[in-house]
Amino acid sequence: MRYVEEFRRPGPVRDVLDEIRGITTRSWRIMEICGGQTHAFLRYGLQPLLPDQITLLHGPGCPVCVTPAGKIGMALALASRPGVIFCSFGDMLRVPGRKGDLMSVRSEGGDVRMVYSPLDAVRIARENPDREVVFFAIGFETTAPATAAAVQQAERTGLTNFSLLVAHVRVPPAVEILLSSPQTGIDGFLAAGHVCTVMGTEEYVPIAQKFGVPIVVTGFEPLDLLQGLHACILQLEQGRHEVENRYARSVRPEGNRPARDAMRAVFRVVDREWRGIGVIPESGLDLNEAYREFDAERKFELRDEVVEESRICIGGEILQGLKKPDACPAFGTDCTPETPLGATMVSSEGACAAYWRYRRNHDGN
Amino acid sequence: MTETEWKGPACPVPLSRYPRIVMAHGSGGRLTRDLIGRMFRPVLANPLLNQAHDGTVLDDPGGRIVMTTDSHVIRPLFFPGGDIGRLSVFGTVNDLAMCGAAPRWLSLSLILEEGLDMETLWRVIRSIGEAARETGVTVVTGDTKVIDRRGGGELLINTTGIGVLEREPAPAPARIRPGDRIILSGDIGRHGIAVMCAREGLALEGGIESDCAPLHEIVGKLLAVGIPVHCLRDPTRGGLATALVELAADSGTCFRIAEEAVPVHGAVQGACELLGLDPLYVANEGRFVMFVPEESAETALTVLRKDPSGERACIIGRVESGDPGRVVADNAFGGTRILDLLTGDPLPRIC
Numbered sequence: 088m089r090y091v092e093e094f095r096r097p098g099p100v101r102d103v104l105d106e107i108r109g110i111t112t113r114s115w116r117i118m119e120i121c122g123g124q125t126h127a128f129l130r131y132g133l134q135p136l137l138p139d140q141i142t143l144l145h146g147p148g149c150p151v152c153v154t155p156a157g158k159i160g161m162a163l164a165l166a167s168r169p170g171v172i173f174c175s176f177g178d179m180l181r182v183p184g185r186k187g188d189l190m191s192v193r194s195e196g197g198d199v200r201m202v203y204s205p206l207d208a209v210r211i212a213r214e215n216p217d218r219e220v221v222f223f224a225i226g227f228e229t230t231a232p233a234t235a236a237a238v239q240q241a242e243r244t245g246l247t248n249f250s251l252l253v254a255h256v257r258v259p260p261a262v263e264i265l266l267s268s269p270q271t272g273i274d275g276f277l278a279a280g281h282v283c284t285v286m287g288t289e290e291y292v293p294i295a296q297k298f299g300v301p302i303v304v305t306g307f308e309p310l311d312l313l314q315g316l317h318a319c320i321l322q323l324e325q326g327r328h329e330v331e332n333r334y335a336r337s338v339r340p341e342g343n344r345p346a347r348d349a350m351r352a353v354f355r356v357v358d359r360e361w362r363g364i365g366v367i368p369e370s371g372l373d374l375n376e377a378y379r380e381f382d383a384e385r386k387f388e389l390r391d392e393v394v395e396e397s398r399i400c401i402g403g404e405i406l407q408g409l410k411k412p413d414a415c416p417a418f419g420t421d422c423t424p425e426t427p428l429g430a431t432m433v434s435s436e437g438a439c440a441a442y443w444r445y446r447r448n449h450d451g452n
Numbered sequence: 453m454t455e456t457e458w459k460g461p462a463c464p465v466p467l468s469r470y471p472r473i474v475m476a477h478g479s480g481g482r483l484t485r486d487l488i489g490r491m492f493r494p495v496l497a498n499p500l501l502n503q504a505h506d507g508t509v510l511d512d513p514g515g516r517i518v519m520t521t522d523s524h525v526i527r528p529l530f531f532p533g534g535d536i537g538r539l540s541v542f543g544t545v546n547d548l549a550m551c552g553a554a555p556r557w558l559s560l561s562l563i564l565e566e567g568l569d570m571e572t573l574w575r576v577i578r579s580i581g582e583a584a585r586e587t588g589v590t591v592v593t594g595d596t597k598v599i600d601r602r603g604g605g606e607l608l609i610n611t612t613g614i615g616v617l618e619r620e621p622a623p624a625p626a627r628i629r630p631g632d633r634i635i636l637s638g639d640i641g642r643h644g645i646a647v648m649c650a651r652e653g654l655a656l657e658g659g660i661e662s663d664c665a666p667l668h669e670i671v672g673k674l675l676a677v678g679i680p681v682h683c684l685r686d687p688t689r690g691g692l693a694t695a696l697v698e699l700a701a702d703s704g705t706c707f708r709i710a711e712e713a714v715p716v717h718g719a720v721q722g723a724c725e726l727l728g729l730d731p732l733y734v735a736n737e738g739r740f741v742m743f744v745p746e747e748s749a750e751t752a753l754t755v756l757r758k759d760p761s762g763e764r765a766c767i768i769g770r771v772e773s774g775d776p777g778r779v780v781a782d783n784a785f786g787g788t789r790i791l792d793l794l795t796g797d798p799l800p801r802i803c
Contacts, residue, residue: 091721091722091725095784096784097783097784097785100784100785101785101786104785129789130789131783131785131787131789132783132785132786132787132788132789133785133787135787135788136785136786136787178728203652203654309785443792444789444790444792445789445790446789446790
């Protein structure tokens, strides 16, 4: 398969590992922003192959994990309503809110459907004119353009039974918050290639300058990650802090213009709560005035509920790279993927789920 | 295997009256009798079924018997490479084969939802008939029930199978020993991906078909040449990883596999990349893993590879004496990961 196998070949991977060992002279703490990167590091067992001086911190880039419990509460309430078809991406279905998850709502008779694209939800709305169809619009800049396209399509075709529960989030404000915190001690970042495919790399330039940290855009295959890590360590060793694109087969500096245009047309930037972290200014996207009729919160007069998180779960600290999953007293005992206390144990991109799947009982970091 | 074509005779139940299943088809009265007499019996007829009694008297098979049961609830009913009918026969036949038994008899229990299209039922019954003939098993007893309309058009099938052990000792998890080689009979993930694509209407390049196939013949060959097969398992739901973790736990041993040795078709790999699934956790319906002593591994491979269903058979790992229940996968870069049971349903990720 092109563009995948080439980046999993053992020879080049071992070569880059050797190069990383060759250039590393000091201790560096490097955060991969995206849960997909975290999983790939663990899935391919790369972490133990790195020099001891390199500490990988796992970032907050798991869209399912950071969706606030209040929004999940709204989703559960909407999905339970008679007459509503509630559409969601697959890995949101098992994330616990205060009262269960979407899977349980379905087992109690709610019409919850897993979709692969918001456009599927638009189609379902068209096919069911007597039902209200709601799409749970979550995710980073990766999924927001598809949501925007769906809203535009719904508007063009005059759909009135389609709306969205919007919880989209933006990466750069979260990066700034993490860098502003004295506790995190992040020396460098691996930025997520798919987010930058949409948004480009320009947003990161002022952040790299302001905080003096290198930000390297990487892909998700073993070779991508290690080349990105190598570039980041090289910058640190040489005292540089630039934005560097090591995923050039997908990422252009300006990003994907039509996708950005669609987002700009449909969304406005708002403050947003990140589960476990708190409200981050300008880190969310909501429908703008022109598309407010598609806002499910308005349409169904939903109220955000304050949700108390588990006192044991340290998901918030994990999402900020302050702690690792196996430092949690509940990890693997009270908290497992079957009985998750927090979203980081549920999502396929959550750091706790990654540790559970790949590194349980393992020695080392 | 190509998708079954349906060119046979038209449905024998008078369609003009009931093109769909109604509650009365399960009432035990005339319509039930019509369904059995006109649709089921002509396709499945054999002297044992023709005893037409509340139960069927079976002859002493002359060996220890193995019994297994399996319910089939798959959606959609028809998918590339198979359908619920073939699956309900092969699934049970394969469970018997994994116990080292030659499959002999099958019960067939149908739960039909009011509103099920009669033509659909007819296709499935014919498919069951064909699959039974292919595998040489005899349907000896059956039952039909109709349930109230819910979503519409559901068809659920339970089959119970009885087979005979022709050689002792029978393969079993308790016989797995440190040093055994782990052999996989072919590439993985086809069934799960084919069904998921059919269910979700995903059109992927490469047109993956289910690997749905009976395994008793190839297992029979392996046993017949005297290979001391310690254990067999077909990695259905939960995929290869889940099957291995279960066997490691049940045998109190530890497995080490080489991930790059596990064959995965390019289109399955591509679909998994797209959907965020791990092929090791995707279902199979025509593959098995086998545990044999090191000295028998090459002979076993030779036998397997001579059979079309085992062309891609390979050694994927070995049994060690370590933490009981632990399965470790090594990759080509020197990295390792732990394999665990599948959690929940495999859910496609969002990005």
